[in-house]
Amino acid sequence: MHVVIMGCGRLGSTLAQKLDAQGHHVAVIDQNADAFRRLGDGFGGVTVNGIGFDRDVLRAAGIERADAFAAVSSGDNSNIISARLARETFGVSRVVARIYDSRRAQVYERLGIATIATIRWAADRMFRFLVPEDRVEVFRDPTSVVSIVETPLHRDWVGKQVRALEERTGARVAYLMRFGMGALAQPSTVLQDGDQVFMLVTDETVGSVLDLAQGADKEGH
Structure with missing residues (x-):
């Protein structure tokens, strides 16, 4: 598979390393070139410095041949714009976006874009650990x-x-x-x-x- 990841923070770099270790072709986009240091010396994929919802940047990352796309930057707007471009403009079949606002996440799920609402999910898991229930x-x-x-x-x-x-x-x-x-x-x-x-x-x-x-x-x- 060729996977394009937008965002090289802790989540993006961890995801990229995992995919690379399993033999997938990975391209990582980030507007901060220093962020690529998180990938380590053993990373065998491609890094592209630029804005993740710029079409030329996406093309440089191989979006036109991508099997999957993950938008995991720190901004909800950037993530959803790039995810919609990947799905609607470039026809990538497997697209997922990290969204902090759980209300937005539900809207974009209805548009056919898989979302991970990290804040709500993490808060819910912590709540259930702190206040255990019988179920x-x-x-x-x-x-x-x-x-x-x-x-x-x-x-x-x-x-x-x-x-x-x-x-x-x-x-x-x-x-x-x-x-x-x-x-x-x-x-x-x-x-x-x-x-x-x-x-x-x-x-x-x-x-x-x-x-x-x-x-x-x-x-x-």
Whole structure:
């Protein structure tokens, strides 16, 4: 793969070194030439000094043949402008941008640009470390909106279909563990004693989902 990275700060340089070590072709853009020192002497990629949303600079980095583009500078505006150029002007299929403002991140996600909302994600992870909760969370998306939590079930759910659980809770079953093996559940999958069920939730819905799953199946499904 040929990957272009805009920004050679701690994140950009670490990402570039990792990709380079795995044998990918990497070009790193930064308007501060001193930033390239972070790459180290062993870096085998290309460095381009310039503004990351300048089309000539992007071309010099090989954007026209790039398989992927990452915008990880310290500025949200620069990141999103360069990401949109990479995707919409140069047709790069895999584009990701670091965005500090989580509200902006959600907007750009809807435009088809993957975003990493680092501030919200980091704050959320620290909060959960400082104030642990009873629920077991195994995944949280980069925008910190969707998570997967282990969902203990009331014994009344044994013998019921996954479809019934999803209809009752309004949430999707991401996967389940059965006899120590992960499995993708179908709507018709029958829940068995000992199943560990993991459901897709948001912070707004997780409480009600857990309450409904851990309560008896009052709907009689």
